[in-house]
Amino acid sequence: MLELLEQLGKTTRGSFAKLGRATFFLMHTLTGVREILPRPSLLIKQMYSIGVLSFLIIAISGLFVGMVLGLQGYYILSDFGAEESLGLMVAASLVRELGPVVSALLFAGRAGSALTAEIGLMKATEQLSGMEMMAVDPINRIITPRFLAGLISMPLLAAIFSSVGVMGGHMVGVGMLGVDDGAFWAQMQNGIDFNEDIINGVIKSVVFGFVVSWIALFEGYDTIPTSEGVSRATTRTVVNSAFSILGLDFILTALMFGDI
Amino acid sequence: MQHSKTQDTLVGLFVAIGIAALFYMALQISNLGSYSNSDSFTVSARFQNSGGLKVKSPVSVAGVKVGRVSSITLDKESHEAIVEMQIDARYDNLPDDSSASIYTAGLLGEQYISLDPGASDDYLKNKSKIDITSSAIVLEEMIGKFMMNKAEGK
């Protein structure tokens, strides 16, 4: 029993220490923004490996999620004779929830894990240390552009996911199942509010982009510089990102759409 | 840093598609595209009971949407609901003796305002008031009344 308590205390202390390191890391990363902005080529390189390379998986997943929503929504709604609301249902689920959340989960798996592994290996092969000895701050030079690229890419990817998803839903609902085209769009435009739904969805994806990039880069930077350490850090990135995304999604949803 | 031109191009393309998607969401998916304040005029009407009417509920004439509700307030003196609605400027030839009623779309659907055109030669314009109104039908009230009548009739 006493051992159990001791273990718990040790774990708590460890978590707080890590949280502290992560906070300092974030501060340090943000101070680098001033140095990176005059050098957009660094940012563009990372936008390529983080944003462009995630584009395909996001677009394809968005298309399929939208098509499934169209199919499932049609079967449920047609029971109530409310097929006309299909557009609204597809768009509302995508814009409010699935767009930001699913694209953030995919982003964590595709770009987040790659970031952790990249930074972890740079640490293991002394590249970060070497950079420090060349009088170049590795956090500002290496971490900050990646962080910014993640922050910018995430909302764009989520918007692409939602838009492609709506097109997929339209394809299935209107193209295959014969829902009226005008009703599909009219119901959607009637029900989706720009300020409440679209803006809130974008805010969600910005928050997720921030958190996933932070977790991924910190786990890489804080990794134990061995191959096992890097592999465990990569796993932790995906797991912790998923938890954070889903937990934050609940909190943000409650704040934005609910009256809690 | 040496980096290829194709990389620049692809990143540019990615950002352009992303921004296009944001615009698509704003204009095609949401209501931002369908209401604009610049080309519309406001009219108001008083109702005994505005029922489940909400801001942004549709306003229609003969089933065609012509505008939406912009505000619902309570007149402190008469205890009536004052409903302001924005009518699309295209529909500038609605007679000023039109009547407004609150209906429900379907049995359980959303409530909306239906305008019934009158016969006047003058048209509704900005800040006009609609005098003839009929209030929302509240289902519980009707059922209550019906039960009451039944009970009394017995």
Added chain:
Amino acid sequence: MPNSASSTNHIVTVKNLSFSRGTRIIFDDINLNIQRGKVTAIMGPSGTGKTTLLKLIGGQLYPDAGQIHVDGQNVHRLKTKDLYNLRKRMGMLFQSGALLTDMNVYDNVAFPLREHTHLPEAMIRTVVLMKLQAVGLRGARNLMANELSGGMARRVALARAIALDPLMIMYDEPFTGQDPISMGALVHLIKSLNNTLGLTSIIVSHDVRETAAIADYIYVLSEGKIVGQGSPQQLADSKSAWVKQFMNGDADGPVHFHYPANDYLDDLLTAK
């Protein structure tokens, strides 16, 4: 000569340095001086913290006690900005080379120039090609870092380390894991760079023969202490049993072949 107070002739002075990792003591009150313009070697068995000493000199680690002065400045009292300015004048060659893997050879050597100078690209090209020529790899400028052999990677790293024309270069185990040819090339390079560029070199190594061939002065470390120092000749003639064992590479001596353990026979007979 070695323990005199920091005169201008010493580029690095280490005074009463103590450092420990957890409960393990790495350095216990050591003093040493590195002379300007000379090749100084710090030798000792693996695990004696030779690399740690370089990281302490570079200001990447903080000592528990004692001071390290580089070019008259106390490394651990400097503000971040001043420390970075000092580091621009120190080159360090990591054991792995520590080349940036997402760039080719040319960009790796150009990296410190692009980060710290505002030279036009044409001038950078000239400098990079000169440095690559010095290490004999001008023809390999378009290879990626992961396409290089270990010896080539180390030479590229050396070209990068001298890109900013530093005062001194620290070599971390430059000879480990090299075939005889690239080993010979490196030995030759270190010596000739030191002489032609007027550098100061600090070599951390346990390769006795190669190091002794080029070093002007050698410190031998063991268990957190300096157990021997002098010119290669002086050390070779040393009376100390320990230094003798190390310099000759004997399997047993004051340093035992076996890691401390309980009695062999007892251990075998103890059932689980």
